[in-house]
Amino acid sequence: MRTAVLGVSGSVAAYRACDLARSLMREEFVVRVCLTDGAQKFVSVALFEALTGQPCLQDTFEEPERGRMAHIDWARSASVLVIAPATANVINKIANGYADDMLTTLALAYTGPMVVAPAMNPSMFAHEATRASLETLRARAAVIVEPDEGEVACGEQGQGKLASVEQIVNAVTSVANVAQLLKGKTVLVTSGPTEEQLDDVRVLTNRSSGKMGAAVARAALLMGAEVTVVAGPQRAPLPLQSQNISVRTAQQMLDAAKPFAKTADLIVGVAAVADYRPADKVEGKIRSGEMGEVKLVPNPDVLAELSKLTKGRSIAFAAEPDGGIEKAREKIEKKGVYAVAVNDIGRSDIAFDSEYNDLTLLFADGREASSGRMSKLKCALWLLTQVCEERA
Ligand SMILES: Cc1cc2nc3c(=O)[nH]c(=O)nc-3n(C[C@H](O)[C@H](O)[C@H](O)COP(=O)(O)O)c2cc1C
Known part of the structure; x- marks a missing residue:
């Protein structure tokens, strides 16, 4: 079975990653979740472990199997890395190659297809830094699932709501395990x-x-x-x-x-x-x-x-x-x-x-x-x- 590593970061929309994890499992992915510290203010490791039946990762120096570096193991095992919801912080960090927590370290070690679904306040989404980082990620072939317009959790109107689970799953299934039909061409x-x-x-x-x-x-x-x-x-x-x-x-x-x-x-x-x-x-x-x-x-x-x-x-x-x-x-x-x-x-x-x-x-x-x-x-x-x- 294919493995999807799901990175969850500290957005109010973190609760929607639960639905996303289950939907990916219905698409026959083994789902392994990595939560940032920010994410754990909103959702818990126990919740995702119960939902996915897989251990979660949270701390950079965690080694579920002793002597094996988890960030490398997880990066190698993944057919796709999905970051949803992706905070402005995580987007700006991965675009610039930071590796100061487990999710960003894993993302830096990972070389396969990546799907990023931003969720944030509209001003944070419109900020030049965020726009530039998203362009950088696009240029590295990441698929950005654009957030929806509407009222966000803070009450403001604008673009920043996490895209629908269906849109994110669609993006994931389109890039995960694409048949290498053009290898050597x-x-x-x-x-x-x-x-x-x-x-x-x-x-x-x-x-x-x-x-x-x-x-x-x-x-x-x-x-x-x-x-x-x-x-x-x-x-x-x-x-x-x-x-x-x-x-x-x-x-x-x-x-x-x-x-x-x-x-x-x-x-x-x-x-x-x-x-x-x-x-x-x-x-x-x-x-x-x-x-x-x-x-x-x-x-x-x-x-x-x-x-x-x-x-x-x-x-x-x-x-x-x-x-x-x-x-x-x-x-x-x-x-x-x-x-x-x-x-x-x-x-x-x-x-x-x-x-x-x-x-x-x-x-x-x-x-x-x-x-x-x-x-x-x-x-x-x-x-x-x-x-x-x-x-x-
Ligand atoms: C109640 C609350 C809601 C937040 N929602 C978001 C959000 O939707 N998107 C975002 O980019 N940051 C949001 N933030 C800010 C992030 O949690 C903050 O930047 C944090 O450092 C992100 O850490 P992480 O990216 O490592 O998860 C929120 C903060 C609080 C207190």
């Missing part, structure tokens, strides 16, 4: 928007946040691949375990990606590459009233060029209003890809800048598959699994 991902310079100040760009590209990179890493990401100026942080190359323009993206395309087993073109760029870049700044007409010329088709180079396979992403299945299907031939993943950008509950997506995957042989609406990481895992299973 190299995956090249293009991600984010591109920027085409109009003058020294202005650029032509688009609304891509880079979240889907980052999710594909993270999913490929979780599935065991060696990953290179060539990314435009995107807002979403990329995993630290991938090789990340930053570019601005479509031409730069193509130039940077080419050497990797030749050896990649799989190319996933998630980037929203500008189809056109200004014919001439103006030196300095075009003054107001002097803009006139801007002549545009076509950019290279980055994915079509990369697909020609690869011995493996490539997948395109298509952002289409209202599903746009037929238009997307045309891309299969145009770009020489084996499948196209279609985002419906007409929907406000998915795609641009959202944490969620709902992909329709069109294969060159005419088959279609749908992911359903789920987190971008889950969508990415679904997409890569479809490709690997088809290949097998």
Whole structure:
């Protein structure tokens, strides 16, 4: 059976970790709980030991088996580390590599998938320190289960309520024991928007946040691949375990990606590459009233060029209003890809800048598959699994 180590920290929401522990057990996890001192002000070791049938950890120097370092043993045994509720304190500590109690020491010794579910007062959640730490953890491929909006225990309104047990369990099951279907494979991902310079100040760009590209990179890493990401100026942080190359323009993206395309087993073109760029870049700044007409010329088709180079396979992403299945299907031939993943950008509950997506995957042989609406990481895992299973 898989083991989930559940870290519980000192939030009012600690009581909800009881339900979470039981729900994880229903998903066939052995649940081992590590409580901070803060957590024990709200819930007890005895409660979790009774609920899980497993001994809990609380003190750094505790050694349930003499001569065996528990923080290393627990870190090695875990298929997933879930910190829920995660206090601002624990989040800021693990992001910065502190190891001053059992939970943070265990987290530092742990190398597998991690799920963090913050719960705190909205001002603590909005604080720059907390935001920065969460971004750091995301960049290390942790899955952050965003807290809900509403009234928190202190009476304030805002974002900070622990997400539902169902959401946390979903995140855990999506990352724990992901089959290593891409072990030994190299995956090249293009991600984010591109920027085409109009003058020294202005650029032509688009609304891509880079979240889907980052999710594909993270999913490929979780599935065991060696990953290179060539990314435009995107807002979403990329995993630290991938090789990340930053570019601005479509031409730069193509130039940077080419050497990797030749050896990649799989190319996933998630980037929203500008189809056109200004014919001439103006030196300095075009003054107001002097803009006139801007002549545009076509950019290279980055994915079509990369697909020609690869011995493996490539997948395109298509952002289409209202599903746009037929238009997307045309891309299969145009770009020489084996499948196209279609985002419906007409929907406000998915795609641009959202944490969620709902992909329709069109294969060159005419088959279609749908992911359903789920987190971008889950969508990415679904997409890569479809490709690997088809290949097998
Ligand atoms: C009644 C009470 C409720 C608290 N709730 C939270 C909370 O929901 N989230 C949070 O980040 N901190 C909360 N705190 C503050 C933490 O308990 C405090 O920062 C503590 O040092 C956290 O320790 P730990 O992160 O090691 O568990 C609360 C404190 C008190 C007294």
